[in-house]
Amino acid sequence: MSAKKLGLREKYSKMTRDLSWEPSYQPMEKIYPQTEMEGLKIEDWDKWEDPFRLTMDAYWKYQAEKERKLYAIIEAFAQNNGQLNVTDARYINALKLFLNGVSPLEYAAHRGFAMAGRQLPGVGAQVACQMQSVDELRHVQTQVHTISHYNKYFNGLDDFRHKHDNVWYLSVPKSFFDDAMTAGPFEFITAISFSFEYVLTNLLFMPFMSGAAYNGDMATVTFGFSAQSDEARHMTLGLEVIKFMLEQHPDNVPIVQRWIDKWFWRGYRLLSLVSMMMDYMLPKKVMSWKEAWEMYFVQNGGALFEDLARYGIRMPKYWEQTVAGMDHLSHQTWNTFYTHNHAAAFHTWMPEEDEMQWLASKYPESFDKYYRPRWEHYKKLEEEGKDFSNPSLPMLCQTCQIPMFYTEADDPTTISYRVSEYKGDKYHTCSDGCKDIFDHEPEKYIQAWLPVHQIFQGNCGGGSLEEVLDWYRLNQGVENVKYHLSEDFSNWKKWKGLDPETESDDEPRQVSNG
Amino acid sequence: MSYEVTIEPLGETIEVEDDQTILDAALRAGIWLPHACCHGLCATCKVDVVDGEVEQGDASPFALMDFERDEGKCLACCATPTSDLVIEADIEEDADAEVHPVEDYAGVVVAIEALTPTAKSVIVELDRELKFQAGQYVNLHLPEIGQTRAFSLANSPSEKRRVELQIRHIPGGEATSFVHQQLKVGDKVDITGPYGRFFVRRSADADALFLACGTGISSPKSMILDLLEQGDDRNIKLFHGARNQTELYDRDLFEQLAADFKNFRYTPVLSQPNGDQTWEGAVGYVQDVAQSHLENDFRGHQAYLCGSPNMIDSAITVLMQGRLFERDIYFEKFISAADAAQQSQRSPLFKSI
Structure with missing residues (x-):
């Protein structure tokens, strides 16, 4: 009788778990010092079920082929001047926001999973984290190629590392990941793999990837396909880690619930950038933020939390407020960027009339009543050559670092803000969700690097707006103006032959980057 | 095609x-x-x-x-x-699964016994031995009405020529109406089987907990008889639910087994005794009675569930509250086209629940 062929599971086990060993001259708690600091009780690491069975040798083979395909398409895109096939140059501003705000997060995720993999004592979890860490590095690299291409033709993409680390609104995504990475390994995975990549992923991916497809950006679409085959693995890891923690000990349930509450709210706040991408920045719309939130969170998320209820986990705290806020989130966010465009490295604009009608049809409860009049006023000022800008520095939320412009969930005319006192100082937050997060770990959040505070403390290049923007390496008068006044717009008209007054160039000319 | x-x-x-x-x-x-x-x-x-x-x-x-x-x-x-x-596929081969080929058998009904006003025990003698694993089911072909239905085997696998099917009458159901109203001793029926992957995971070092309602007792009966015959010494706990005493059956059999084997415990449970003064046993739903008997701690068990979809769903919730999770919960699930369509609405948190 011939030897029995190894099943897929056994083969996987031989190539992963069997590679582990019991330490002999150091105790486990010294090797994995972060295991217990979060208060979780893990009784049996063997109960960790590897959510996917991929060995490292197979992993390299897959990723190599993905890279070959992706780079072939990116290359073809560049050679064919694919950037000229996007719907219009306003679309590029969604890319600018994503590439400056989110691409560096992929790198942060690469670091974070390397650290989590080092700190988790189970070999199954270690392998999963290692692969995800390498995935994230691959993702950031491919996105840097996209940056590199678009940077030749459009402003605002020339210094993503510096901007991500310094510019005020980019501190929102940056601090989100910093918060996760400075937590323990289990909270990190709950934050990123579960809350972000599982519960909220469709809300990030869908507008970015479908938005790219709708708007003719095939380089980004291809990246999306290439990444999605990794994301499925990441999401499964998120689910497994949640089940594992909940099944290991009943005392873990309240800890996990608090992490879910926290990271749901942090993620929701971060996604406000996505909401305005969907409703305002994509020239050809995919769906409204409200429709996306109803479909991907209320329905799909609801099904997940029905299943999680068996473990004693309830819906994330304050989720009702996110539903109440659906009608307002994107408009209030866009308003803030429009009125602070002079401090942003992308262009904003007021929607055209047909876009206003689209917004009114998607937001019948709120748009015509609260936002259209404001937009029409701004438009009138634009026509008079008196574009409105708000020169003041806004107060930021101590937790999410977003300016305090959100309104109360039940009243769109009252700004929502909360105050906490800690060691004799007052700290302000934008919502009940952010206040709870602050109050639970005040010592962590009082150390937050808040861009506005830093400016006032003289740590950002100087006291004047101009000095601060220089310090941001923001090419003033070029990157930070309204779209209708931008070089992007005038170039686009030239390249596409849309401007009757100028001769259309045969070749797209590269812009000079400051 | x-x-x-x-x-x-x-x-x-x-x-x-x-x-x-x-x-x-x-x-x-x-x-x-x-x-x-x-x-x-x-x-x-x-x-x-x-x-x-x-x-x-x-x-x-x-x-x-x-x-x-x-x-x-x-x-x-x-x-x-x-x-x-x-x-x-990347699925587990279960070390406890026995492989028995599916075959067609010719059978004759040799006994029909009313278990309750709504359930009958039908004993079929086969033309040859049918080897199966306790918990599996067969398809019963009823040539008179051209219908086929699946029923669990209620007899121990050591009984290979005479199989027992416990069949509840579903009002308006063509096949079960036929069985209850027309099928008689001496009738010829064909059987195909065995099917199914519902069986006791013996390799696990855990107590066996059976939660069954109504005729859902048929598979656990076979599984329990088999375990006890094999001399398995793990603790075996059976909670059998019925609406009232008239609907409860096989009580004598299980009480006798509980007297003979000290690792077997039997708890009959009535959900609607309706003031039945002669009932001194447990009252409620099986899963709730099991929860209170085991003090909401199911750890160290493997659970086998047989009953309506609602009962299985509630039982899973109760088991999980008592710290027993998906990997230790087994039940027979038939996924119809309608269920499969519904499944896409569900989250992927669980594989089979």
């Missing part, structure tokens, strides 16, 4: 219709394959085609690489067979 697809390492063979995906056919046949996006992008459902040919459908080139297509892989959610197939 349809094709036969054998799924390794289970060794189960299913029928796949023209233009039906392998995943769809497998889920409908009650075989769980790993899957997530269901439209060719995530690659969770990747399987090896060991023998035969498939049409790859809409599998994304990033989810199913060229070299994988050359190696004979496919995505079960997109691939349709173009010949009979053998595939190998």
